[in-house]
Amino acid sequence: MDIIGNKTLRDLLNEKTAMHRDKTFLLFEDQEQRNFKLTYGEFADQVNRLSRVFLDLGVTKGNHVTLHLPNCLEFMTSWFALANIGAIMVPTNILSTADEMEYVLNHSESILLITEEEYLEKFTGIRSRLPHLQEILLTRYEGDDYVDQNMNQLIAKAKPEIPKIPLDSEDVAAMLYTSGTTSKPKGVQITHANYLFTGEVMSKSIRLSPDDRQFIVLPLFHGNAQYYSAMSAFVVGASIAITERFSASRYFKQAKRLGATVGSLFAAPIRMILAQNYDPADQDNSLRIIWFAQSVTQEQLTMFEDKYNVSLLQMYGMTETVGVPLMNPIDGIRKNMSIGRPTIGYEVKVVDEEGKEVPTGQVGQIVVKGIPGRTLMKGYFKNPVATAEALRDGWLYTGDNARIDDDGYFYFVDRIKDMIKRAGENVAANEVESVLAEHPSVYEAAVIGIPDPMRDEAIKAYVILHNNHDISEEELLSYCRERLAKFKVPDSIEFISEFPRTSVGKIQKQVLRQRNEEGFKANS
Structure with a gap:
């Protein structure tokens, strides 16, 4: 048995609720800077009620349900309520056009769409071309026109019963669409075991404890926010602070106000924060570590750490790797111009076009060893050719080039994929x-x-x-x-x-x- 065993997201929710029922689990700040809070017990209650709503709407194990939502509490409850009954979450970018959503809804064969009134018009013109879609639910809706589709009201009326549907750790829990070199995105299948594994890897890599609070400003439809932030907090019984949108000018002020201790950024948000008028008060914040992906200059790294009194850790991961296979060590020498060294549970190497490991310093493709459905994605939905190309003999071929230095640190070079x-x-x-x-x-x-x-x-x-x-x-x-x-x-x-x-x-x-x-x- 591995570290996950046959544990599922439902098992994790029940375990952490039993341990921390009255502890704050989620804090949320919306666009108007209004704050909302859920304890572990309140979150579990909402999840179980929403599970009942989904079952009453005919959602069954294996069905796909598309989430077209900004960061909000309802995204989190929908994710875990679907996992609760063995259904599959399909999170999407709210910036996607009607044409792009038509493809995702049809390719995934989603029977239910969860969105907000603001985005409803996007689906009006394509509804007749969505043969699988049976219903649309609206979150955070306060009007009178869509009473039967008001998800929050349906939750309030439902019973908080824990579903009895049999689940397995290798059941697919979500499908995240990722752009490839072809014109159409691929659906990456993520299992319950995948989510729990990445939570374990990340929590150990950043020394996360139940006293920590993850700070999520990146979109929840991304693997980054789900894998590294949400799941690492969940597996250790920590808490999570979520903002509806990223704000460069308010980032550290929000982190301090919400009591966040660890965060995640891309290189672009780091540069956006540095471009703001500097407020010396932002140095007095509650964050101890921020991990990031994609390159920034050494000058930007130094400036960020000095101005805001927080350490940065560069890492590398992709939707298909699920966990973070490469990361700068929190207790070792950090070379933040590199993407780090292999983390717990992963073996990583750099290979040539024939799949042979290249010498130190030579450029080759990053490949990651793992088990599909447990430590790597299960595969691409309805795309066996792409799955076979990516997953070969226990190795995931990433399509990214890198080199390794004499100390075992990996340096990203470029993307093989266009x-x-x-x-x-x-x-x-x-x-x-x-x-x-x-x-x-x-x-x-x-x-x-x-x-x-x-x-x-x-x-x-x-x-x-x-x-x-x-x-x-x-x-x-x-x-x-x-x-x-x-x-x-x-x-x-x-x-x-x-x-x-x-x-x-x-x-x-x-x-x-x-x-x-x-x-x-x-x-x-």
């Missing part, structure tokens, strides 16, 4: 290219990421127009805004007459990147 990292969001270049190519004036498009001092990378599109067609950059950007989430829309479009190509006709994007860099230098 992926753009924009302010913490993964953007598949091919997805943006596909949208551009659908415009009647566009003959062909190529999209690349270019360095951006604030958002990691900006999105630049190169476009060839059909003969005798004319369209402005703004018109084409407006076209993209109607079809893509805001963070996927190109920052700029350059019209060109031809692309650099290989002998077989493939566009040489590296040449485009070099041209962009040379043009930037010439203009500086």
